[in-house]
Amino acid sequence: MPHPPEVVFTYLADPRNRPEWQASLTSVTLTDRSEPHVGMTWRESTLVGVRPRLEITHLEPCRLWAERGRWHGVTATLALRFTAIPGGTRVRADGEVTARGPWGAAAAAAGRLASRAVKADLERAARVLARA
Numbered sequence: 586m587p588h589p590p591e592v593v594f595t596y597l598a599d600p601r602n603r604p605e606w607q608a609s610l611t612s613v614t615l616t617d618r619s620e621p622h623v624g625m626t627w628r629e630s631t632l633v634g635v636r637p638r639l640e641i642t643h644l645e646p647c648r649l650w651a652e653r654g655r656w657h658g659v660t661a662t663l664a665l666r667f668t669a670i671p672g673g674t675r676v677r678a679d680g681e682v683t684a685r686g687p688w689g690a691a692a693a694a695a696g697r698l699a700s701r702a703v704k705a706d707l708e709r710a711a712r713v714l715a716r717a
Contacts, residue, residue, distance in 0.1 A: 586711040587673040590647040594667050596714060597676070598650045600627045600639070606710035609633070609702070621650075629654075637661070658685040663703070678703045 586593050596602055598621045604610045612630045619625070625641045637656035643664070644650055651664040663680040680699055 586676060586707075586714060588711075588714050590667045590669050590674045592714065593674040593676060593710075594647045594650065597665060597710060598641075598644065600625070600641075603629070605713050607706045608709065658687070660684070661699075676707055678707065 597606075600613050600615060600621065603613050609631050610629055611632060614628045614630070616626045616628075621641055621644060623641055623644050626638060628636055628638050630636055635656055637654040637659075639652050639654040642651045642653050642662075647667055647669075649664065649666055651662065654661045654663075659682065661680065661682045663678060666677045666679070668675045668677070680703065682699060
């Protein structure tokens with residue numbers, strides 16, 4: 586992204602911004618209105634009706650932000666790593682979707698599709714930041 590790590594991290598680490606750049610979301614409901622911090626939780630409403638509860642699990646400004654989301658028997662993790670590069674910031678995303686019981690097949694399918702979705706969402710975030 587053609588912005589410094591401070592700008593990219595601040596934008597992506599704040600759950601309030603997610604509906605702007607995450608295509609699958611319709612809204613985010615925070616449990617508190619403070620600045621992002623480890624332990625902060627929120628609930629997302631998605632286009633397909635899934636309403637996971639998410640939590641920030643790691644927050645190291647301008648370097649690493651991670652979350653864990655749960656919905657029924659499905660757990661998803663996502664970590665964003667930020668690296669300053671000439672002219673901007675590289676964002677690397679790593680994640681995993683797991684499930685127990687009858688949700689196993691759906692979680693496996695979601696995991697296979699997640700890479701493309703996360704890449705598209707981060708490209709969308711770059712476009713939003715370019716307009717700011």
